[in-house]
Amino acid sequence: MKRRTAWGLMASVVFGLVSAVELGWSHDRPDDRHDHQTQQRLTPFDREVNKHGERLIAEGRRIFRFDTFGSEAFWGGTLRLHEAIAGSRNGGVGPGVSPKSALSVGLKVDADALPDPLKHELRRGRVNLDDPAVTVALIRLNAVVGVKGIFDGNRIKSIGIQCSLCHSQVDDSLAPGIGRRLDGWANRDLDVGAIISLAPNLRPFADLLGVDVGTVRKVLTSWGPGKFDALLDKDGKAFRPDGKSGATLIPPAFGLAGVNLHTWTGFGSVPYWNAFVAVTEMQGSGTFFDPRLNDRDRYPIAVRSGEDDVRRTPDLVTSKLAALHLYQLAIPAPEPPEGSFDKRAASRGKRVFEGRARCANCHVPPLFTEPGHNLHTPAEMGIDSFQADRSPTLAYRTAPLAGLWSHQKGGFYHDGRFATLRDVIEHYDRHFRLGLNEQEKGELVEYLKSI
Ligand code: HEC
């Protein structure tokens, strides 16, 4: 037998280390054969579960960001929104939408989709943000968050929308409105009504609602930034009895894991609502079924258009719901930035929240909503029933509060009726006769900013 030389030994040790690292067996690297918390060996099926989860999350991210569900047939094909964006000089109609006006209605630009030279020019202020052709070029780069253009060479021939349109922000790292994506963060700058009202053809809405195009414009203009009305095309109720818009705030799509009912009025689960939106709001091609909407008194428009039972083919939605679901559940509520609240006051506020003010009765930490049937009647909440009455539940859902700091624009409660957190607390103080003093109210505000 040949004796090993020192070099040979060293080579095999080094080789051994390299292959151990490659195989992921080193102590510093996570491997997929053990649960790192318990150090238990994973069975082959355990590993399948992990892989399945990872794959669904990656797929879900792609769907959330980039999938249009075939909605271009409606936004481009029917409404011809792309023509208004391009403007007559770029093969569309009218003056077109410059990047400046796109940013001013809250559309966001994904800096990671921009080539380096363009980022450089943008930083130096050398890109013409008054030219609609630049907007079209940005759409072509897939850089306008939530908007997908369909192109024939340089010419935009249709447009579809994505979940990220309303439920993503960017971190403004390059310029205001231009930065890296923040999935799940509510876009409270986005003026959905203003964007839709640009469309050259609003007749489909007018016909659906049985009104004229002028009225449709008036309704769209009434929404304002950060709001959308997902029920208008079901019940036809554009305005509340007090004359204000029936639109609701865009909520975040993060921090939803563990929460039972979703939407402001608890319409259903995340996959329920995702199918509802993809098919009946985004007008994607897919299946949606909810016999609760088959109610002529409450949802006359939905009954007329058959939105209680939609079976469009091909179905581009159903196969995506699982991945989309898991992805949204995986998005955590973001931590508040350092220095954005007073730490000592917040920790005193936590005691008020869980104690004297009884907030935690409903906003049960750490979900900040009830484990269980998380709904309350308008009377319990001390507010009007307009929006609750539009939902099959007739109730308001206890809003999960984690990450609240990231969606303070536009106010609080479903319609933003309370402009500040202080106003929310004043409401509870009055309604529940809590008798909170000034200091306790201030501490509660700091706590709410910290969760
Ligand atoms: C045009 C803007 C818009 C688009 C596009 C949109 N949403 Fe929403 N989303 C809203 C609004 C507004 C609500 C609140 C509706 C309500 O409570 O009546 C909402 C509610 C939700 C909720 C409930 C959040 C909670 O707190 O319970 C989830 C989850 C959600 N959307 C996910 C999605 C997904 C996934 C997509 C793509 C399939 C999508 N949304 C597309 C505006 C939008």
Ligand code: HEC
């Ligand atoms: C009876 C149950 C209940 C109690 C008690 C309660 N809340 Fe709420 N909370 C709700 C519901 C339901 C909503 C949603 C109301 C709506 O959408 O109109 C809500 C909404 C909120 C919101 C707005 C969230 C958003 O995204 O706009 C804040 C902030 C809040 N509550 C804080 C508190 C604080 C602080 C207390 C204690 C002083 C408290 N809540 C006590 C049920 C409750």
